[in-house]
Amino acid sequence: MKKADKILLAVITLSAAVFFIGGICAGLSSQESGSVTVYADNEVMAEYSLKEDGEYDIVTPYGHNLLTIKNGEAYVTETDCPGGDCMKMKTDAKGGSIICLPHHLVIKTGDGRREGIDAIAR
Amino acid sequence: MPSQDRNIAGKVSMLGLLLALAVLMGYVEMLIPINLGFPGVKLGLANVVILYVFYKRGTADALLLSILRTLIIAALFTSPAMLLYSASGAAVSGLVMHCLKKTGLFSIYGVSAAGGTVHNITQFVIAIVLSGSGAAWEYMLCFYLPLLLIAGEAAGLVNAVIVRSIMRKTGTPKPERKG
Numbered sequence: 001m002k003k004a005d006k007i008l009l010a011v012i013t014l015s016a017a018v019f020f021i022g023g024i025c026a027g028l029s030s031q032e033s034g035s036v037t038v039y040a041d042n043e044v045m046a047e048y049s050l051k052e053d054g055e056y057d058i059v060t061p062y063g064h065n066l067l068t069i070k071n072g073e074a075y076v077t078e079t080d081c082p083g084g085d086c087m088k089m090k091t092d093a094k095g096g097s098i099i100c101l102p103h104h105l106v107i108k109t110g111d112g113r114r115e116g117i118d119a120i121a122r
Numbered sequence: 123m124p125s126q127d128r129n130i131a132g133k134v135s136m137l138g139l140l141l142a143l144a145v146l147m148g149y150v151e152m153l154i155p156i157n158l159g160f161p162g163v164k165l166g167l168a169n170v171v172i173l174y175v176f177y178k179r180g181t182a183d184a185l186l187l188s189i190l191r192t193l194i195i196a197a198l199f200t201s202p203a204m205l206l207y208s209a210s211g212a213a214v215s216g217l218v219m220h221c222l223k224k225t226g227l228f229s230i231y232g233v234s235a236a237g238g239t240v241h242n243i244t245q246f247v248i249a250i251v252l253s254g255s256g257a258a259w260e261y262m263l264c265f266y267l268p269l270l271l272i273a274g275e276a277a278g279l280v281n282a283v284i285v286r287s288i289m290r291k292t293g294t295p296k297p298e299r300k301g
Contacts, residue, residue: 005232012239012275016268023264 034093036074038067039106050074050093050109062103074098074109137175137183144171144191145198152199163273165280166238168195173234173285181220188212207245215241231282238278242270 034050040060048056048069055077056067065086066078075090076098086100095110147168168191176184192212196205219237222228228236246267 001231002227002229004227005229005235008228008232009235009275009279012235012271016271016275019264019271020268023268 034072034109036067036069036091037108039108041104042106048074058105060103060105062105065100065103065105067107074107076100076107079103137187140171140175141187141190141194144168144187145194147171148191148195149199163269165277166241167281169234169238169277170281170284170288173230173237173281174288176219176223177230177285177289181216181223185216188216207248210248211241211244214244230286231279234282234285235275235278238274238276238281239271240274242274243267246270 036048036050037044038046038048038058040058045060046056046058048054048067050069050072053070054068056069058065058067063080064078065076065081068075068077073090073092076086079086079100081100081102083102086098086105089098090096091098091107091109093109097109098107099105100107145168147170151165151167172184172188172191175187189209189212192205192208196202196208200208215237218240219233222233222236246262250262
């Protein structure tokens, strides 16, 4: 094996490592910067970052919900709908959705679906 | 010119044998799947034959063999869509290997490893262009491409080792033709 061979092999390996490490960094940051998207009547109403804790009052023509973001999780803490089902749901950066049917409201993270075993009917 | 005729006949039959071997190697490899869970990661045993011809008989014969092998494999075992991948991979890696060999700086190890890597890069680019989806693009670039780079490099090296030992057993390569 010649010297140029070794340099070539090192360059290939190194470039693979650079792509991979770059990917890990980019992947981690995109995981952290997960966002919450609020849809009312299927239209995007607002978007919040999962990183910042906060409470947001979401008012639709049908009623209001209080969306709380804390420790990377999003959930509804207050609502004026009769059922209050949306307060039983929560979602985070791994993906998922909170749905308030009476208020025509969908709060999504990721693509709105949760990966994993309970995402499939078995 | 009987001697000329015999030469051509000998060449044709030799290349025919090598082609059959190359096709068979690809088939044998299909029977023993080294399944690492990633599509596109394989040894490419048929390239042992191609690489041998590339060093023993020159680029022209290796190119001919490579084209024919690709067509035969596509016709017999895989789909026309796969032909696009294998043909372009073979063409681009063949070009790169030819140029690297010409510089005289690299031994069979470097040339083969570069060929394997370039082959995988080409197929990766084609996959990206064909799929055209924006979302998985970055993900593939960051996680799949490094894997393909390393896999191509390793496969190229292994093939080079095999061909090197074959050549040691069958005699040193003679530079009988240019190109």
